[in-house]
Amino acid sequence: MSQFDWLSHLLQMITITGRLEVRCVYGAPWRVAWDQSAAHEIPYHVVLKGRAVIEDPDTETATELVAGDIVLLPHGSAHVLHDGSGHTPGPTCERRDSAGLMFSENNGQGERLDMLCGRFLIGPPHDRLIRNYLPTNLVVRTMESPGEPGIRPASNHLANFVGLMREESTGDKVGGYAILNALSSALFTLVLREASESEQAPAGLLALAGHPRLAPAISAMFTDPARPWNLPELAELCSMSRATFMRHFQDTLGRSALELLTEIRMSLAANELKKPMMTTEAVAESVGYQSVSSFRRVFTERMGMTPGQWRRLARTGQ
Numbered sequence: 372m373s374q375f376d377w378l379s380h381l382l383q384m385i386t387i388t389g390r391l392e393v394r395c396v397y398g399a400p401w402r403v404a405w406d407q408s409a410a411h412e413i414p415y416h417v418v419l420k421g422r423a424v425i426e427d428p429d430t431e432t433a434t435e436l437v438a439g440d441i442v443l444l445p446h447g448s449a450h451v452l453h454d455g456s457g458h459t460p461g462p463t464c465e466r467r468d469s470a471g472l473m474f475s476e477n478n479g480q481g482e483r484l485d486m487l488c489g490r491f492l493i494g495p496p497h498d499r500l501i502r503n504y505l506p507t508n509l510v511v512r513t514m515e516s517p518g519e520p521g522i523r524p525a526s527n528h529l530a531n532f533v534g535l536m537r538e539e540s541t542g543d544k545v546g547g548y549a550i551l552n553a554l555s556s557a558l559f560t561l562v563l564r565e566a567s568e569s570e571q572a573p574a575g576l577l578a579l580a581g582h583p584r585l586a587p588a589i590s591a592m593f594t595d596p597a598r599p600w601n602l603p604e605l606a607e608l609c610s611m612s613r614a615t616f617m618r619h620f621q622d623t624l625g626r627s628a629l630e631l632l633t634e635i636r637m638s639l640a641a642n643e644l645k646k647p648m649m650t651t652e653a654v655a656e657s658v659g660y661q662s663v664s665s666f667r668r669v670f671t672e673r674m675g676m677t678p679g680q681w682r683r684l685a686r687t688g689q
Contacts, residue, residue: 377580378564380593384638385501386494389415389555391548393465393473393488394540399481400458408447411498413491415443415558416452419537421484424455430507439514439533441562443491445505454482470548472540487540487551491559496641496674496681500634504576504624511565529561579624584609588620588628596635597659602628637673640666644682651678 395403408414416425418440425442426433427450435455436442444450453460463477493501513530536554539547567580579585587608592600605628606616620628636658643654655666670678 377589377593378560378567381576382560384635384642385497387556387559388492389489389552389558390492391472391487391489391540391551391555393475395475395484395486395488397454397463397475397477397484397486398479399454399484400456400460401463401477401479401484402451402453402460403463403475404451405449407449408444408490410447410502411493411495412447413443413445413493413501413559414447414450415441415489415491415555415562417441417487417533417536417558419485419487419533419540421482421486422455423452423484423486425508426451426453427508432508434508434510436510437512437514439512439530441511441513441529441533441558443505443509443559443562444507445509446502446507448507452486454479454484456481468548472548472551485537487536489555491555497638499673500638503626503634504631506575506577509562509566509577511562529565532558532561575625579620582619582623584611585616585619585623588616592628592632592635596632596639597657599659600629600632633669633673636660637670640670640678641674641681641685644678645685647686651682654678 395401405414416423416436418436418438420438422438423436424433425436427448429448434442461477461479463475465473465475467473511529513533532554536551536558539550539554563577567577569577569581579589588605591598591605591608602617603613606613609616609619611619617627624631640654640658643649643657644651649657651667652663655661655663658666660666660669667678670681674681676684
């Protein structure tokens with residue numbers, strides 16, 4: 372990847388906060404299930420000790436997680452985590468510490484698991500951008516292990532970060548829960564950065580970000596989205612023919628370059644519409660539309676509501 376910082380540009384557009392919800396301390400056998408998350412939520416799990424199997428009933432896939440693994444579910448899919456033994460688990464009991472962190476425990480006598488579970492919260496309507504361009508499941512490994520194929524060990528930096536989360540979640544430390552939530556927010560960025568630098572980055576935005584030949588086009592769209600870009604111009608930036616550029620972009624992202632450009636523009640427009648002094652005409656021009664009617668049509672198609680409706684909902688905090 373070039374020096375262009377696509378991830379910082381993306382996260383300047385999208386407000387994402389992290390919230391740690393529960394620390395699971397189990398002995399095998401154990402099993403926990405999560406329902407489909409709300410549109411603006413991304414569940415995550417960090418395995419601190421032991422191992423776990425995560426199953427996605429929709430895709431009928433199962434992945435083994437080991438100590439140090441971090442898994443994100445950008446589509447908010449319903450999923451099940453268990454110890455893999457197939458034995459019936461006993462009951463769990465839950466308690467909250469003084470700061471509000473939930474602890475879930477059982478009396479299983481088998482292999483021990485220690486795991487942090489939480490959610491990333493995305494400010495609407497940007498959850499669409501995340502769900503459309505990130506994979507169903509995203510696993511990053513922070514420790515060297517043979518494990519699953521396609522899961523690349525992350526840098527020591529991320530392993531140290533997980534170690535810090537483990538340390539802060541141990542005992543009633545002053546400010547510990549607040550620190551864990553702040554670390555949780557940063558975790559999203561770190562995981563995306565590590566995954567995008569992997570040679571096995573899944574198709575979508577992460578694979579696109581790691582594609583050196585397409586980097587000039589991504590840089591152009593993020594840094595100057597209002598410019599009237601067309602496919603020949605973007606292809607020329609990448610020293611490709613129009614047909615080659617279109618094929619590479621579609622194969623890597625799963626969508627066309629102009630679709631991504633429109634998503635970037637509409638995400639920026641949604642932010643601008645919140646500002647009281649910005650008229651719809653000014654917002655349209657700021658994201659590259661000379662025609663207000665064209666802007667209204669595209670915004671309504673993408674967001675499911677008119678710019679005016681979005682402005683009113685945003686101002687009332689809905």
